Amino acid sequence: MPGTRLGGKVAIITGGGGGIGSAAGRIFCAEGARVALLDRDPAVVEAAATGIRDGVPGAQVIGLVADVGEEAAAQVAVDAVLREFGGVDVLVNNVGIRRYEAVADAPWAAWDDILRVNLLSFVSMTRAALPALRRSGRGSIVNVSSTGAVFGRKGMAAYDASKAAVLALTRTMAFEEAEHGIRVNAICPGYTRTPFHEARMGPAAVDALVPPCVLQRWGRPEELAFPVLWLASDEASYVTAATLMVDGGFPAEGGGTAVRSAV
Template identity: 55%
Template sequence: MTGRLEGKVAIITGGAGGIGVATTILFCEQGCRVVLVDSDAEAMQAAVSNIRGAVPTAQVVPIVADVGREETATHVVAETKKAFRALDVLVNLAGIRAYEPLADAKRDTWDMLIKVNLLSYAYLIRDSLDQLRSSGRGSIINVASTHAVNPRAGMGQYDVTKAGIISLTKTLAFEEATHGIRVNAVCPGGTLTPFHLRRAKSAGQTREDLERGGAKMCLLGRWADAREVAYPILWLASDEASYVTGSVLMVDGGQFTN
């Protein structure tokens, strides 16, 4: 099926990352025009050429900027208006990780994670609302994580920000329903993106080691491909999900603890 986002305009943050590129390719395949935001200039260049390689007709505007800075939100929304004169979908996807047990959690790490993983979502939402309300069929998708709801040891700061995203999503769904904006969260489980491959490599692990580890993660016994997370995001962005708001969609291959 094509044209599921025909005529729509989306902003995708963290757009040069693994799930970001997969989501942008899918959105462009479905007729969406996309403003891509990422702080990594090199990754952005590779992402845009990747996206244009996959979808030669893709209409993509790349913006290299730090979404952890409040002023970036205003700038991105203004550039979107300038480029496409509309905004229908906001996908908040930018995220960073930290590996400090809470007993050792540093103030700078807290500050950075809260800025990038949580406040960037809040600022971009706030500054996009006028445009999304005018759309009449606005959709916001906030990407959290399974660890927003399933606790573990060692990544407390990250998990707290992801839990905050769920709360932000639900409150906003209440506040914006009368303005025609749907707001939902997607919680990916382990998704085999370049981030995990780089991290494994620096720890002396191979892709095969990672894949073996994935067998223990969930009922499906493997990592997700980024496109398997992008499809639920596409669905929530599309009018097919017109009766879905305030929901938290677990895209985790079935993660249950006994």
């Protein structure tokens, strides 16, 4: 029996062809939402949309190709969603790229690329979707950040800086949009077993790595998608400007875990 936690809502999910994005799309559809998945890779986003249609009876899902780090492309994508579904109630900013370089080593072009995709795409999509989200009167924006936004580490300067900026952006947007009935929250995923990590490391290496968190295992994409579902739904109607750590209790040693939710 299909769920109704997002019944009647229209959701846009960027990075919708990837692990967390496609898992969120599947769960959103199963809970009654009409969903638009956005991704830069045509084959990946269409495969994700097809998989959802095959796995969720009656799923209303479309796949759109867009580089939402470009403001004009974000507007084109939102306009396409409005033509297809007539509105927008939920925006999940999930797209992201990464580089493994220290501040001293990362070329300037890498900073440009990462900030454009990991931060400015959140701005471009939010700006494009805001008129529809305001009309909804019950809009929800969920920004996917990272534990790297909170905990220091070596060799991920541009990525971690972009994800920390997402948390500041989340709080600012929550204050700005509350009068329009829009809630804005963020999640910080920990070690998540996505196709990206399996392709980069190989399945055997992923199996062998025990994440340094209390639960001592990788999270599954759906385990990240369910908190996104809750924040997107009316169940979280009194939650805004919050950062939710979804990390298995990271780090397991060296000072304990971060505050799970901060307003």
